[in-house]
Amino acid sequence: MTLTARAFPFLLVPGLVLAQAAGPYDIVLGGGRVMDPASGLEAVRYVGLRGDKIAAVSELPLEGKTFVDVGGLVVAPGFIDLHAHGQSNQANQYQARDGVTTALELEGGVAFVETWIRQRQNQALLNYGATVAHGAARALVMKELAAEVAARKAAVEKGIRVGVSGDAVLLKARYKELTHPEEFTQLAAELEKGLREGALGIGMPHQYYPGATRTEIFRVFQMAARWKVPIFTHVRSMGIDAMQEVLANAAATGASLHIVHVNSSSRAALPEVLEMIGSARSRGLDVTTEAYPYTAGSTSIQSAIFDEGWQQRLGGSYSDLQWQDTGERLTQETFEKYRKTGGVLIIHMMKPEWIDLAMSTPFVMIASDGMPYAPGAHPRGAETFSRVLGRYVRERKALTLMEALRRMTLMPAGRLEPIAPQMKNKGRLQAGADADITVFDPEAVIDTATFETGLRFSKGIQHVLVNGVFVVRNGDSVPGVLPGRAVMGRYGQAQ
Numbered sequence: 477m478t479l480t481a482r483a484f485p486f487l488l489v490p491g492l493v494l495a496q497a498a499g500p501y502d503i504v505l506g507g508g509r510v511m512d513p514a515s516g517l518e519a520v521r522y523v524g525l526r527g528d529k530i531a532a533v534s535e536l537p538l539e540g541k542t543f544v545d546v547g548g549l550v551v552a553p554g555f556i557d558l559h560a561h562g563q564s565n566q567a568n569q570y571q572a573r574d575g576v577t578t579a580l581e582l583e584g585g586v587a588f589v590e591t592w593i594r595q596r597q598n599q600a601l602l603n604y605g606a607t608v609a610h611g612a613a614r615a616l617v618m619k620e621l622a623a624e625v626a627a628r629k630a631a632v633e634k635g636i637r638v639g640v641s642g643d644a645v646l647l648k649a650r651y652k653e654l655t656h657p658e659e660f661t662q663l664a665a666e667l668e669k670g671l672r673e674g675a676l677g678i679g680m681p682h683q684y685y686p687g688a689t690r691t692e693i694f695r696v697f698q699m700a701a702r703w704k705v706p707i708f709t710h711v712r713s714m715g716i717d718a719m720q721e722v723l724a725n726a727a728a729t730g731a732s733l734h735i736v737h738v739n740s741s742s743r744a745a746l747p748e749v750l751e752m753i754g755s756a757r758s759r760g761l762d763v764t765t766e767a768y769p770y771t772a773g774s775t776s777i778q779s780a781i782f783d784e785g786w787q788q789r790l791g792g793s794y795s796d797l798q799w800q801d802t803g804e805r806l807t808q809e810t811f812e813k814y815r816k817t818g819g820v821l822i823i824h825m826m827k828p829e830w831i832d833l834a835m836s837t838p839f840v841m842i843a844s845d846g847m848p849y850a851p852g853a854h855p856r857g858a859e860t861f862s863r864v865l866g867r868y869v870r871e872r873k874a875l876t877l878m879e880a881l882r883r884m885t886l887m888p889a890g891r892l893e894p895i896a897p898q899m900k901n902k903g904r905l906q907a908g909a910d911a912d913i914t915v916f917d918p919e920a921v922i923d924t925a926t927f928e929t930g931l932r933f934s935k936g937i938q939h940v941l942v943n944g945v946f947v948v949r950n951g952d953s954v955p956g957v958l959p960g961r962a963v964m965g966r967y968g969q970a971q
Contacts, residue, residue, distance in 0.1 A: 500538075500539040501526055501538055502525050502526050502527065502541055502944065503542045503544065503911075504538045504540030504542070504543045505522070505523040505525075505544050505551055506537065506538070506540075506544065506545055506546060507520060508520070508521070508523070508546035508547065508548075509550050509551065509918075510533060511877070511878060512553070512905040513553070513878060513882035514886050514904040514905075514906065517905075520535075521535060521551075522534045522535075522537055523538075523905070523913070524540060525941070525944050527911075527944055528945075530906065530911050530913075533906060533907055544939065546939070548917070549917055550877070550915065550916055550917075551905065552575075552885065552914050552915070552916070553886070553902065553904055553909070553912065554577025554578065554885070554941070554942065555576045555578075555861045555885060556576075556580075556888035557578065557580065557843055557861075557888075558708075558734070558841065558891065558892075559736055559843035559845045559846075560576075560579035560844055561584065561845070561848055562579070562848050564849055565600065567846065567849040568601035569953055570846075570849075570857060570858035570933065573933040573948055574859055574862050574934045574937060575861050575884075575916060577912035577913075577940060577947075578602060578912065579846075580604065580605045581606040581607070582676060582677065582734070582736075583681050584607075584611065585612070585679025585708075586608070586670075587609050587612035587628075589606065589608055589670040589675045589968075590673035593674055593962045593964075596960075600958060601942070601959075601960050603902075603943070603960045603961050603962070604960055604963065605674075605963030605965075607679035607708055608666075608667055608669075608677075609679050610688075611646055611688075612646060613663055613666035613670070614663055614685070614688065615646050615648075618649055618659070650687055651685075653692070654688075654689075660692075663695075671705060671967045671968070674962065674967070674968025675705075675967075676895055676896055676963065676964075677705045677734075678700055678705060678708070679708050680693070680696060680707050681736075682709070682711070682712055683710055683713060684780055685780065686780050686783075693712075694725050694728070694729075697726065697731045700729070705895050705965070706891070707722075707732065707733050710737070710741065711735065714743050714789060714790065715745045716749060719735070719741070720752070723756055723761070726761055726762070726763055731762075732762040733761070733763045734764045734765065734891060736765075736766060737773070737843070738750070738753070738766065738840065739767040739826060739831060740825070742830075743825065743826060746830045750840070753839070767841075768842070768845050768860050769831055769834075769835060769860060769863045769864050770855070770856050771826040771831060772798075772854065773822075773825060774820060774845075774847050774856075775821060777811075777818065777820070778815060778818045782815065790823070790825055792825050794806045794810075796823060796824045797823060798823075798824065799819065799822075800850060800930075801820075801852055803852060803930075820847065822854050832872070838879065840883065841891070842860065843888070844857055844860035844861075850930075851930050852931075854927070855927065855929075857931065858933065859925055860923075861884055862922055862934035862935070862937060863923035865921045865922075865936075866922035866923060866936070867922070870918065870921075877918060885903040885904075886903040888903065892963070895966055896964060897966060897969070898963060911941055911943060913939070913940070913941045914937065915938050920936035921935065921936030921937060922934070922936060937951070938950065942959045943961060
């Protein structure tokens with residue numbers, strides 16, 4: 477007798493009968509349009525989960541202890557945000573409602589990596605991780621700041637969470653240069669310490685600390701190349717010159733380089749900058765980049781970006797600045813007032829056609845640059861991914877749905893795989909992958925906030941699972957769950 481698929485239907489789906497014999501799955505997402513950028517699969521399937529893993533993706537119905545009918549919806553890998561400054565559960569809730577399952581602080585990084593990871597352990601809604609902060613590390617090795625650094629370390633050990641961009645010690649250090657050979661030795665030791673504590677590379681936003689000379693930045697690239705870890709950089713200024721600095725350093729040292737928010741760091745020079753990055757990639761340099769889908773940026777008013785001459789550097793004026801807390805546009809008088817007290821600005825400085833170009837460039841990943849939680853914060857921290865899916869995929873057709881998903885999931889995972897091997901199990905919707913999953917309505921997903929309204933929840937994101945646990949179900953947040961886990965760099969994993 478000839479063995480045929482008709483006589484033995486399990487031959488069509490290897491392993492399916494054995495998997496079913498082990499009992500029902502914990503959760504089954506049934507009848508959705510499964511889209512997996514890694515394999516190119518786009519078809520109606522049943523997705524079975526066991527614990528924190530995807531156990532099966534099947535053409536045939538599966539039995540689950542919990543069965544969720546997702547017919548008519550897209551089932552995709554959870555979105556990975558490489559650039560999320562909002563590292564609290566309040567911020568995570570908005571990110572989850574935008575389909576994000578992993579939110580990482582890679583641009584600025586954190587000063588005390590092990591402590592930061594430990595403080596969030598078993599307390600995080602989403603998966604989390606960070607680079608080691610070059611800006612903080614250079615402050616830690618300055619002898620004249622030794623007393624303040626010691627006090628800051630003591631505060632951290634007591635459980636006080638310390639940020640980076642607005643920290644008082646960093647504000648003092650930002651204009652100071654490292655001039656002594658021993659300071660570079662100590663800097664290397666601080667960065668290596670962070671990597672051994674689990675950092676995902678080096679965060680280097682050196683526009684915020686102009687005291688970092690070109691020599692210092694080159695030395696950090698050499699360190700990164702020696703340790704084989706990526707640098708995530710906010711470049712020195714806006715335009716071609718700053719891009720040439722980091723691209724030259726990457727070429728000269730062989731370091732892996734990721735340039736954050738290429739849209740706001742390039743502005744009118746974006747076409748040329750993208751051409752430079754594309755050319756570097758075609759010649760074998762490990763260079764990647766990202767963008768967010770908004771024409772405004774956001775940062776602290778006390779940052780070095782707003783030092784004297786900012787109008788010429790940004791090509792803007794006071795009226796282009798919007799105060800986060802009130803929504804008001806600034807004047808010279810209110811700018812000077814808020815510059816003394818501190819706070820956050822929304823900066824209207826980009827043209828729609830620049831964003832169109834970034835969104836339509838295949839090697840540009842999607843990342844939010846979302847700010848820490850505040851009701852009036854820039855909406856990118858809550859709706860970046862739904863805005864891309866709604867505005868740029870469905871309405872403007874700047875990219876296909878599969879292409880958008882690839883740039884939100886597989887590409888960010890791939891950027892991190894050499895430093896974080898566990899990322900090989902994220903950004904994919906396949907058996908054996910982590911059960912980080914986003915389910916959305918492709919005809920309804922959309923952002924809803926404006927720069928005047930502040931944060932709002934996205935529409936059309938129906939279900940989000942992190943490590944096999946629902947954090948969003950039927951379009952609403954699930955209370956009382958904290959399934960997020962740390963994404964660790966390989967040096968930290970080796971300890």
